[in-house]
Amino acid sequence: MEKFIITPKEDRTVTMTIRIDRVLQEKYNKLSAKTNHSRNELINRALQYALDNMEIHDEK
Numbered sequence: 001m002e003k004f005i006i007t008p009k010e011d012r013t014v015t016m017t018i019r020i021d022r023v024l025q026e027k028y029n030k031l032s033a034k035t036n037h038s039r040n041e042l043i044n045r046a047l048q049y050a051l052d053n054m055e056i057h058d059e060k
Contacts, residue, residue, distance in 0.1 A: 028042055
């Protein structure tokens with residue numbers, strides 16, 4: 001019989017506390033229920049999208 005081998009999982013996440021508007025939280029709660037994706041996953045995807053599509057303009 002072959003052995004059941006378990007290797008350590010790479011921990012790539014951190015816990016971070018932020019404050020958001022209650023209305024925004026409610027919108028993510030509804031989106032989570034509608035799409036069957038966790039609120040955490042949706043927020044992570046939105047944050048990544050914002051970083052990937054951000055433009056920074058100097059005010060000079």
